[in-house]
Amino acid sequence: MPDGNAIERLVIFGATGDLAARMLIPSLYFLDADNLLPKDLKILGSARTDMRREKFVEYVEGVLKKRPEGLDEAAWKRFSGRLDYCAADVTKAAGMKGVAEHVGDKPTVFYLALSPSIYGAVCKTLDEAGLACGECRIVLEKPLGHDLESSKAINAEVGQVFEEARVFRIDHYLGKETVQNLLALRFANTLFEPLWNNLAIDHVQITVAETEGVGERWRYYDDYGALRDMVQNHMMQLLCLVAMEPPADAGADSVRDEKVKVLKALRHFDRATASQASVRGQYRAGVVEGRQVPAYVEEKGGATDTETFVALRADIDNWRWAGVPFYLRTGKRLPKRVSEVAIQFKDVPQILFNSNPDMQLEPTVLSVRVQPEEGLAMRIASKLPGPKIRIYPVKMEFNYASGFGASSPEAYERLILDVMAGDATLFMRRDQVEAAWQFVTPVLERWEKVGVRDLPEYQCGTWGPVEADRLIEPDGRFWRSL
Numbered sequence: 001m002p003d004g005n006a007i008e009r010l011v012i013f014g015a016t017g018d019l020a021a022r023m024l025i026p027s028l029y030f031l032d033a034d035n036l037l038p039k040d041l042k043i044l045g046s047a048r049t050d051m052r053r054e055k056f057v058e059y060v061e062g063v064l065k066k067r068p069e070g071l072d073e074a075a076w077k078r079f080s081g082r083l084d085y086c087a088a089d090v091t092k093a094a095g096m097k098g099v100a101e102h103v104g105d106k107p108t109v110f111y112l113a114l115s116p117s118i119y120g121a122v123c124k125t126l127d128e129a130g131l132a133c134g135e136c137r138i139v140l141e142k143p144l145g146h147d148l149e150s151s152k153a154i155n156a157e158v159g160q161v162f163e164e165a166r167v168f169r170i171d172h173y174l175g176k177e178t179v180q181n182l183l184a185l186r187f188a189n190t191l192f193e194p195l196w197n198n199l200a201i202d203h204v205q206i207t208v209a210e211t212e213g214v215g216e217r218w219r220y221y222d223d224y225g226a227l228r229d230m231v232q233n234h235m236m237q238l239l240c241l242v243a244m245e246p247p248a249d250a251g252a253d254s255v256r257d258e259k260v261k262v263l264k265a266l267r268h269f270d271r272a273t274a275s276q277a278s279v280r281g282q283y284r285a286g287v288v289e290g291r292q293v294p295a296y297v298e299e300k301g302g303a304t305d306t307e308t309f310v311a312l313r314a315d316i317d318n319w320r321w322a323g324v325p326f327y328l329r330t331g332k333r334l335p336k337r338v339s340e341v342a343i344q345f346k347d348v349p350q351i352l353f354n355s356n357p358d359m360q361l362e363p364t365v366l367s368v369r370v371q372p373e374e375g376l377a378m379r380i381a382s383k384l385p386g387p388k389i390r391i392y393p394v395k396m397e398f399n400y401a402s403g404f405g406a407s408s409p410e411a412y413e414r415l416i417l418d419v420m421a422g423d424a425t426l427f428m429r430r431d432q433v434e435a436a437w438q439f440v441t442p443v444l445e446r447w448e449k450v451g452v453r454d455l456p457e458y459q460c461g462t463w464g465p466v467e468a469d470r471l472i473e474p475d476g477r478f479w480r481s482l
């Protein structure tokens with residue numbers, strides 16, 4: 001485990017890139033404004049662009065000023081005082097030399113906001129420059145690889161330089177309050193856990209829907225698609241949190257051990273099941289939130305077989321979950337931005353209140369709203385007031401904003417603090433990443449084989465291709481209306 005020494009340097013490789021501007025710089029600024037960064041921390045931006053420190057500070061100020069929160073003068077003064085810049089090609093030993101001069105022998109976090117294809121090369125130059133010292137940590141962004149093989153290769157290259165306890169693989173969904181609350185919900189209440197199994201639960205649905213398209217990101221996205229971009233990481237993590245056994249303690253490895261067990265228990269696809277249990281789709285022009293938006297191929301400027309929608313049925317072959325399907329769906333340009341985990345309980349027996357086959361009762365559903373309007377809701381059956389016995393579904397709700405007041409911090413804020421503290425609980429361990437790749441790889445291989453021939457389209461502003469309904473409806477179940 002990394003020791004408790006305060007981190008004194010944070011180096012962002014890729015400091016002028018999209019991720020740094022959208023997530024890292026604002027998160028660091030907000031942490032500083034809340035007095036949460038180590039007192040002596042200096043932040044070194046590094047990228048290929050040649051510029052002086054003043055220019056970089058100006059650039060960071062511009063990034064922060066574009067945000068709706070605006071800049072607080074005192075907070076900016078302190079934050080800007082932490083900033084420095086070093087232009088470098090960090091895949092080359094000579095480039096890393098400049099970084100080494102800035103960092104010296106201080107305990108440092110190296111944040112690789114770069115293409116994963118150069119993670120190995122950067123680790124090598126860090127090592128050669130004497131920067132991979134015992135107190136340093138490295139942060140890696142997803143996607144870690146393109147498939148199981150490339151993921152293993154990246155992990156091996158990184159592992160030659162940094163021991164696993166010093167490697168922090170980000171999955172920003174794990175930094176979301178509502179995602180962390182899944183474990184609190186399950187293991188801080190006695191109510192749910194006795195029912196959290198195949199005796200009481202019919203199935204689980206996990207939805208991550210976005211209204212945004214791919215837009216400017218198509219260069220990256222076209223190479224990856226929704227399965228690699230969302231399912232292999234974020235959705236697998238959500239599935240693990242729902243399905244895992246209670247860990248022996250809250251330590252990083254205890255929690256991650258349990259998640260790996262879930263991934264290993266996932267039923268592996270063969271060629272036939274890969275096509276039966278998965279559906280992909282690509283958006284064509286349509287209307288989202290009242291706006292006419294173009295097709296994916298128009299954004300990309302040509303034909304492509306990249307999927308922007310995925311629906312999948314996953315089965316977990318262990319005692320707790322045998323016979324309980326997990327239905328996953330995610331897509332861009334869907335009607336609504338909403339992420340939800342829904343646990344649907346089994347129907348009550350068809351007697352008493354549920355004895356009329358033409359008016360079956362709606363089952364109990366516990367839904368965890370990951371975002372937006374973070375919270376959770378339980379749909380239960382209740383008697384409608386009146387002389388007759390009539391049963392009606394009602395909702396009990398908890399909403400974060402009204403329950404706790406303050407809005408939740410950005411996921412990246414929490415994750416950056418955890419890296420500084422050396423706490424890897426919310427980061428993906430190497431075996432987890434590889435087990436998740438192992439699960440999705442047969443589906444990728446299947447799609448690669450059929451290519452563009454069998455790529456259903458869906459109109460922007462709809463819930464994906466009709467084939468997604470055909471995935472779930474033959475099982476006698478339906479996607480939730482969200």
Ligand code: BG6
Pocket residue numbers: 210229230
């Ligand atoms: C990223 C994906 O990891 O997550 C994006 O690369 C996606 O394609 C994003 O839009 C969604 O994150 P959030 O936090 O907005 O749900």
